[in-house]
Amino acid sequence: MKIETRSIEFVPHRERYGRPRRLFSVWFSSNLQVTALMVGTLGVASGLSVLWTLAGLALGCLLGTIFMAAHSAQGPHLGVPQMIQSRAQFGVLGAAIPLLVMVTAAVLFMAASGVLMRDPLKALLGVTDDQAIVLIGITTFLIGAVGYELIHRLGAWMSVLSSIVFGAALVLILTRAEAGQIFHVEADGFSLPIFNLVVAQAASWTLGYGPYVADYSRYLPADVSARHTFWTTYFGCALGSLGMMALGAVLAAAVPSALSVDPGTAIASLFGPWAKAALIVVALGVIQYNVLCLYSAYMSATTIFSGFAKVTQVTQGAKLLLMAILSTVACAIAIRTQYHFDTFFADILIGQLYLLIPWSAINLVDYYVVTRGRYHIDALYDAQGRYGRWNRRTLIVYGVSIIGTVPFMKLSFHEGYFAQLIGADVSWIAGLALASVLYYICSANRQSVHRNVVATRCVTSAAFANREK
Structure with missing residues (x-):
């Protein structure tokens, strides 16, 4: 393996x-790991019943994954990383703005995973809190340095191992004598604000993959069906994330003490004498997820730098240095936030939703409606080319869409007018609709221009095949 x-x-x-x-x-x-499981515990921990929590998780996962898989379908056709393609909407330099959001979110999720794996590693290796977090960072860095092929191979093995461990854990929880009681519907077990928050958190989890999901499909042949790419991505992400979140909800309700310890240790404790073996699989699952975060943070950071420095290729040394820096920053954040993790984790989920939803809407409307997937690949790397340095109209749409969701936000320090009226935070729906409509209106005149350009000089991934011969 090279x-x-x-x-x-x-x-x-x-x-x-x-x-x-x-x-x-x-x-x-990548979703069969305890970071996704943690999302499932949040609703029950906030007082929502198990059944309503499961309903909210299912709704959020199934909706959010649609947009994530739609981004994945772009990869084989274009053959470039997701955020390079985003330069067509924001400009070669303008794309740095949503890219900064992506880098920040990926590093924060790496930090969150490091905290979640701290106690399992301590149980396995007898190390201190900080040493456990650093070990996760080092292992993540080593796998990420090898790259694409190792990530895919690790994913194949972990699909089997994680399914066995977490499937067995669910059976062990449900066979407890008191487990059946958790599914009883109680009159006070529903809260609309909490239910909507669960939906938003689940949708945020899958939507968070959007800015880098095409990075893992861009190596597929250009003649691969977009439909096949969409559905294999969709079912993989939806089944994995929903399965783990559901397990988290059941675990939080059936074993309330699990909320006072890390979920990895709580799961492993179910296996008695096999607890250490289960912990190893749990740790590997989180490391794999962390590798995806590191890889995407590296790709996004490189895209930012390359736009300003006019670089089209990155040396192996520069790649390793950048990955090392990102891993170090994630470890530092994890060490600093490890003792007030729950608040930190919930804030990441909602915060990235506010910022990534408008980007996702703009990208998908441009690809599927405005340009129909027709882009000039060379121009994506040229700040003086067709897409320019800064696309002011798109940046304004992006900013207005974020500001426009403020009245729909419900935070600990702010409750918007519509959020108060509805009794829930629905800002992600407002952001999606507002960004889609505004971008389409601002770009409507580009549709005819693009169709004329395509006939002369537009170069897509498929057209590159002729140039290579």
Whole structure:
């Protein structure tokens, strides 16, 4: 297995390989880990009944994954990283703004995973709190340095191992004598604000993959069906995330003491003498998820730098240095926040939702409606080219869409007018609708222009095949 040499550049057709089914194992296994499980515990911990929590998780996962999978379907067609393609909407330099959000979110999730794995590693290796977090960071860095192929292979193995461990854990929880009582519907077991928060948190989890999901499909051959890419990504992510979140909700209700310890240790304790073996699988699952976060943070940070420095390729040394810096920052944040983790984690989920939803809407409307997937690949790397340095109209739409969701936000320090009227935070729905409509209106005149340009000089991933021959 060779170390990945490609970074932000177009992947030549002679280097394309694999089938869409590889995407299923990557996204299924990356969600079968305790960071996703933690999302499922939040509703029960806030007082929502198990059944209502499960309903909210299902609604959020199934909706959020639609947008995530729609981004994935772009990869084989274009052959470039997701956020490089975003330059077509924001400009070569303007794309740095949503990219900064992406880098920040990925690093914060790496930090959150480090905190979640602290106690399991302490139980396995007998290390201190800080040493456990650093070990997670080092292991994540080593796998991320190898890159794409190792990530896919690890995903295939973890799909099997994690399914066995977490499937067995669910059976063990449900066979407890008192477990059946958790599914009784109580009159005070529903709260609309909490239910909507659960939906938003679940949707945020899957939507968070949007800015880098195409990074894992861009190596597929250009003739791979967009439909196959969409559905293998969708089912992999939806089944994995919903399965783990549901397990988290059941665990929080059936074993309330699990909320006072880390979920990894709580799961492993169910296996008695096999607890250490279960902990190893739990730890590997979190490390795999962390690798995805590191890889995406690296790709996004590189895209920012390359736009300003006019770089189209990144050396192996620069890649390792940047990954080392990102891993170090994540470890530092984890060490600093480890003793007030619950608040930190919930804030990440909602915070990224406010900022990533408008980006996702703009990207998908542009790709599927405005340009129909027709882009000039060379221009994505040229600040003086067709897409320019800064696309002011898109940046204004992005900013207005974020500001426009403020009245729908419900936070500990702010409750918007409509959030108060409705009794729930529905800002993610407002952001999605507002950004989609505004971007379409501002870009309507580009549709006819794009169709004329396509006939002369537009170069898509498929057109690159002729140039390589």
